[in-house]
Amino acid sequence: MSTNKEYLRIEREKEWRTELRKKIANKDRTAMTRTRMPELDPFIRIRYQDREVNSGLTANQAQLEAARCLDCPTPTCIEGCPVSINIPKFVKYIEQGSFLEAAKTLKETSALPAVCGRVCPQEKQCEATCFYTQKMKKDPVAIGYLERFAADYERESGLMSVPEVAPSNGIKVAAIGSGPASLAFSGDMIKLGYDVTVFEALHEIGGVLKYGIPEFRLPNKIVDVELENLQKMGVKFVRNFIVGKTASFEDLKAEGFEAFFVASGAGLPRFMNIPGENYNGILSSNEYLTRVNLMNANKDEFDTPIIKGKNVAVIGGGNTAMDSVRTAKRLGAERAIIIYRRSRAEMPARIEEVHHAEEEGIEFLNLANPIEYFADEKGKVNRIRVQRMGLGEPDASGRRRPIVLEGTEYDIPVDLVVVAVGVSPNPLIPSEVKDLKVSKWGTIEVNEETMQSSIPELFAGGDIVRGGATVILAMGDGRKAAANMDEYLQKNR
Amino acid sequence: MNQIVEKVLFSEKVAKFVVDAPRIARSRKPGHFVILRVDEKGERIPLTIAGADPVKGTIDLVVQKMGVSSSKLFELNEGDFILDMVGPLGKATHIHKPGTILACGGGVGVAPMLPIVEAFKKAGNRVISILAARNKDLIILEDEIRKWSDEVIIMTDDGSYGTKGLVTTGAEMVIQRETVNECIAIGPAVMMKFTSLLTKKYQIPTQASLNAIMVDGTGMCGACRVSVGGRTLFTCIDGPEFDAHQIDFDELMMRLGGYAAEEKLANERYL
Ligand SMILES: Cc1cc2nc3c(=O)[nH]c(=O)nc-3n(C[C@H](O)[C@H](O)[C@H](O)COP(=O)(O)OP(=O)(O)OC[C@H]3O[C@@H](n4cnc5c(N)ncnc54)[C@H](O)[C@@H]3O)c2cc1C
Ligand SMILES: Cc1cc2nc3c(=O)[nH]c(=O)nc-3n(C[C@H](O)[C@H](O)[C@H](O)COP(=O)(O)OP(=O)(O)OC[C@H]3O[C@@H](n4cnc5c(N)ncnc54)[C@H](O)[C@@H]3O)c2cc1C
Ligand code: SF4
Ligand code: SF4
Ligand code: FES
Numbered sequence: 001m002s003t004n005k006e007y008l009r010i011e012r013e014k015e016w017r018t019e020l021r022k023k024i025a026n027k028d029r030t031a032m033t034r035t036r037m038p039e040l041d042p043f044i045r046i047r048y049q050d051r052e053v054n055s056g057l058t059a060n061q062a063q064l065e066a067a068r069c070l071d072c073p074t075p076t077c078i079e080g081c082p083v084s085i086n087i088p089k090f091v092k093y094i095e096q097g098s099f100l101e102a103a104k105t106l107k108e109t110s111a112l113p114a115v116c117g118r119v120c121p122q123e124k125q126c127e128a129t130c131f132y133t134q135k136m137k138k139d140p141v142a143i144g145y146l147e148r149f150a151a152d153y154e155r156e157s158g159l160m161s162v163p164e165v166a167p168s169n170g171i172k173v174a175a176i177g178s179g180p181a182s183l184a185f186s187g188d189m190i191k192l193g194y195d196v197t198v199f200e201a202l203h204e205i206g207g208v209l210k211y212g213i214p215e216f217r218l219p220n221k222i223v224d225v226e227l228e229n230l231q232k233m234g235v236k237f238v239r240n241f242i243v244g245k246t247a248s249f250e251d252l253k254a255e256g257f258e259a260f261f262v263a264s265g266a267g268l269p270r271f272m273n274i275p276g277e278n279y280n281g282i283l284s285s286n287e288y289l290t291r292v293n294l295m296n297a298n299k300d301e302f303d304t305p306i307i308k309g310k311n312v313a314v315i316g317g318g319n320t321a322m323d324s325v326r327t328a329k330r331l332g333a334e335r336a337i338i339i340y341r342r343s344r345a346e347m348p349a350r351i352e353e354v355h356h357a358e359e360e361g362i363e364f365l366n367l368a369n370p371i372e373y374f375a376d377e378k379g380k381v382n383r384i385r386v387q388r389m390g391l392g393e394p395d396a397s398g399r400r401r402p403i404v405l406e407g408t409e410y411d412i413p414v415d416l417v418v419v420a421v422g423v424s425p426n427p428l429i430p431s432e433v434k435d436l437k438v439s440k441w442g443t444i445e446v447n448e449e450t451m452q453s454s455i456p457e458l459f460a461g462g463d464i465v466r467g468g469a470t471v472i473l474a475m476g477d478g479r480k481a482a483a484n485m486d487e488y489l490q491k492n493r
Numbered sequence: 494m495n496q497i498v499e500k501v502l503f504s505e506k507v508a509k510f511v512v513d514a515p516r517i518a519r520s521r522k523p524g525h526f527v528i529l530r531v532d533e534k535g536e537r538i539p540l541t542i543a544g545a546d547p548v549k550g551t552i553d554l555v556v557q558k559m560g561v562s563s564s565k566l567f568e569l570n571e572g573d574f575i576l577d578m579v580g581p582l583g584k585a586t587h588i589h590k591p592g593t594i595l596a597c598g599g600g601v602g603v604a605p606m607l608p609i610v611e612a613f614k615k616a617g618n619r620v621i622s623i624l625a626a627r628n629k630d631l632i633i634l635e636d637e638i639r640k641w642s643d644e645v646i647i648m649t650d651d652g653s654y655g656t657k658g659l660v661t662t663g664a665e666m667v668i669q670r671e672t673v674n675e676c677i678a679i680g681p682a683v684m685m686k687f688t689s690l691l692t693k694k695y696q697i698p699t700q701a702s703l704n705a706i707m708v709d710g711t712g713m714c715g716a717c718r719v720s721v722g723g724r725t726l727f728t729c730i731d732g733p734e735f736d737a738h739q740i741d742f743d744e745l746m747m748r749l750g751g752y753a754a755e756e757k758l759a760n761e762r763y764l
Contacts (some may be wrong), residue, residue, distance in 0.1 A: 128521055201711050203530060203537075203577040240579040242711065246516050267713040271725060276724065278718060280751035287714035295536060295708070300762075303561050304536040304708075305755030379747035427712065427730070 004084070004389070011089055012071065018459030020092055021071050030132070034139035035065040049298055049330045050215040054118070054148075059099070062149040069141045072131050077143060085109045085477045087126060091146055103154035106147060111184035111479065114155060114222045115209060116472050117148025119319075121350045125472070155225055162232050166193035171489060174199060174257045176243045176429065179207020179217045180471045181263035183226065184478030186235045192486050196235045197257075201242040204294060206364035207265055209471070210465075211294040212286070214323050216330070217353070246431030248306040249458075256445030261481050262444060263474070266463035267426035271419055272315070276373030281307055285316070285420035286325045298331055309416025311335045313384055316371055316420035317347040318468075322354065324418040325362050336362050337412070341369040341389050341402045367391070369402070371373055371409065373417065383411045395480055423468045433458070433462040443467055451481035452488065459485050494574045495529075498551055503633040506558040507601055508567060511545070515550030517542070517580045523588065523608035524702070527552070527580030528710040531565045535576065539707045539729075541605030542581060543634075555604030557632065560756050561763045582710045583733050586700070588612045591674035593619040595667055595697070596642070597660050597688050598682020600626050603634050603704055606679045607641075607669035614641040618712055621646070621673075623663045625684070629654035660684055661691050666694050675699070678737060682749060686742035693738045703728050706751060710732045720744050 011017070038055045039045075045053055057065065069091045077087045086105055093102035099282050106113040120126075122144035127133060130140035154160050175182040178200040189196045196350025204210045206223045231237065243252065249260065269284035271277055276463050288306075291297040297306035312328040317340035329336045338357070340347060343366050347354060358364070367389045374383040388408035391400040425442040437445040437454035444453055444460040451459045463469055499511035517527060526541045558567045569575070586609050590677045594613045598606040603624055614620045620641060625648040632647060632654055639645050646663045647655025656663065656710035660680070667673060668691075676699040678688040685701040692699040705717035705728040717728035722739035726732065 240577050245581060248518060269715045284715040287708060287716045290708055290714055302534045303759060305752040
């Protein structure tokens with residue numbers, strides 16, 4: 001930590017930074033208002049599944065926003081970022097107009113800045129701990145928007161740097177799953193000279209970034225550019241390959257793989273186990289979003305069917321619920337309702353997504369919980385019975401516990417229900433590997449410092465270790481695992 | 494991409510495809526299935542691995558033309574490629590030696606039954622197989638099943654081949670004649686339902702292999718959920734075989750119709 005602080009100080013004392021700080025007085029900086037993200041009109045955007053809502057800052061807007069940042073001597077924002085990005089450094093590069101340098105700074109720490117700039121819950125992380133939020137009770141510096149700006153600028157400039165790769169050391173390692181944890185891991189390992197293969201069960205690379213998060217929030221082409229880069233660096237991607245099924249760990253070891261990084265995600269959808277939940281027209285958010293995002297079911301020329309509901313209820317209050325309900329709206333729902341058992345303040349979704357959902361005409365039925373479903377004679381859901389909830393004392397998560405208000409049940413007509421009440425760890429790998437230590441929740445147990453599991457050559461990270469978490473945490477795990485796997489392999493060969 | 498090495502037509506609507514898939518051929522066991530996507534626009538459909546040659550690196554798939562996706566596959570020929578294929582999926586059949594096995598296959602369900610019959614026979618059981626279909630043309634894999642059965646009974650709805658009647662008629666005859674230790678039922682949901690009701694009456698442990706609607710096949714979507722013994726399970730990772738006496742077949746049949754309207758539309762567009 002001290003070296004880190006020392007490093008930050010040295011960086012901050014560089015001439016260009018001190019010069020920049022002098023250019024505008026702090027009181028003028030703090031007098032500026034936070035830049036608003038230009039976005040597509042809600043009435044237009046609800047007609048398109050594949051048009052991104054946020055259109056991104058212009059260079060001018062980005063520089064103005066960057067000028068708000070005070071380049072604090074103790075940049076508390078960094079403490080809020082799970083991977084400790086050197087935030088003031090990249091922000092000041094933007095203020096100075098050195099956008100490519102800003103992007104490079106981001107890449108020192110983050111494997112996928114264009115993704116994190118878009119999907120990180122900034123209001124709970126870096127922006128929550130920004131000086132503006134904490135000490136001035138003002139809107140924080142728009143770190144997320146700026147991160148996205150720098151990464152997009154680099155990508156669109158065509159000057160994206162392919163990082164240097166060390167000469168091959170001939171050691172074969174495998175990553176299992178192709179979500180953000182795995183992509184971050186692969187990038188680091190290939191740079192160190194390893195021979196890296198990523199195995200993915202589905203026919204597309206990217207994990208939740210592809211099959212879960214919709215185009216209107218994270219366009220696939222952004223993920224694809226990152227994948228192409230990794231490919232250029234030499235990472236091999238194998239699709240349609242389930243480790244533990246298509247081949248076992250033993251098979252892969254026999255083929256020369258010396259270590260594994262398991263990043264198989266939290267793929268298993270949870271249901272509520274209430275009467276009628278297996279009626280037709282009641283889907284997990286994973287199924288609903290996969291049909292649309294992976295299988296293109298919303299487009300006529302694709303074969304996968306989708307139910308286009310007119311009255312759609314989505315159960316839950318997280319990002320997955322927001323993505324599902326907004327997808328339903330875009331597929332033509334007249335009424336698209338969020339049913340969430342706590343209040344708005346407890347919603348785990350990113351604030352921005354909740355705002356966007358409201359603008360798009362999504363209805364919010366908070367403090368309500370479904371207790372039963374009803375169906376027509378063909379077994380197609382047509383009614384949902386909800387019960388009103390109140391809020392009691394805070395529970396272990398610090399959020400106030402929802403309590404049932406008896407006698408408050410009523411019915412809502414629906415023709416499609418999407419259940420987005422959480423996911424459990426993907427059980428495939430834990431069930432195929434005998435001696436692997438697994439928690440009672442089914443997550444793989446690792447040493448938090450090294451990401452090493454109970455099997456020395458097997459490391460793990462991302463949602464399979466944390467349960468449903470975030471992209472940035474998954475990436476952080478991937479990088480940590482890479483560093484420690486490298487050390488392990490160098491020591492043990 | 495997986496190349497089709499051989500295609501054998503069993504009838505106008507049923508064909509066997511021998512497909513190049515060396516990894517899957519080596520890892521698969523009886524009861525396993527694959528999920529494939531014929532082309533870029535295709536859906537992911539599950540098909541049982543009806544046989545495999547680990548040396549040649551091929552697997553056998555037997556496909557019945559149903560709607561758009563199975564028809565698209567059906568149109569492919571020797572030398573053509575299937576875009577994506579992943580497997581082997583599901584839990585393998587629990588092969589053991591209870592004594593006498595009654596294997597009931599309906600329609601295209603005979604295909605997934607074949608490797609199971611073979612494995613039970615090789616494990617030293619007495620195997621009696623019943624092949625049932627609407628008519629003679631729809632009876633498939635008879636010779637292959639004979640090779641691994643002590644006895645084969647053919648049942649057709651219209652009497653055009655074998656004995657006229659349903660699979661349950663044949664099954665009850667066998668059960669009344671001799672001791673059956675275990676039963677397997679694979680075929681249309683209705684057929685499995687009634688077979689299961691019959692064997693429940695005689696308290697014969699029965700496994701049914703379910704053909705739920707699937708998307709990913711890895712436990713990620715829950716499209717394939719079924720109620721077994723009052724619990725919701727996922728066919729792709731907990732099955733596809735379950736204790737038939739515990740399965741809610743009515744719910745299964747209802748769920749198979751979940752996309753009927755959308756599929757009908759797609760089929761009309763396709764034709
Ligand atoms: C709809 C939705 C919206 C979200 N929105 C946000 C957001 O706005 N911000 C945010 O930070 N986080 C968000 N998240 C959470 C975030 O996406 C996850 O935390 C993150 O993707 C986890 O990454 P991962 O690398 O652990 O695994 P995943 O992204 O889950 O990828 C795992 C991959 O492994 C594959 N796999 C599994 N088993 C095997 C096997 N045996 N062999 C081969 N491959 C296998 C799977 O097919 C999958 O592709 C969202 C999640 C969802 C579902
Ligand atoms: C584990 C498993 C193994 C299977 N093995 C085989 C196999 O070896 N050979 C084979 O021919 N088929 C098999 N099936 C069924 C096969 O997957 C479906 O026939 C196929 O998905 C239908 O797609 P389609 O687009 O052609 O028809 P659709 O247009 O989707 O459907 C046409 C008609 O078929 C019905 N239908 C749809 N899906 C299914 C289904 N999963 N099962 C039964 N009826 C359905 C529909 O209700 C509709 O009436 C298996 C299914 C599962 C789950
Ligand atoms: S990675 Fe996320 S938390 Fe870290 S600085 Fe970027 S937006 Fe903030
Ligand atoms: S805390 Fe806020 S103002 Fe201070 S350096 Fe970080 S982003 Fe800039
Ligand atoms: S097919 Fe998706 S969970 Fe079984």
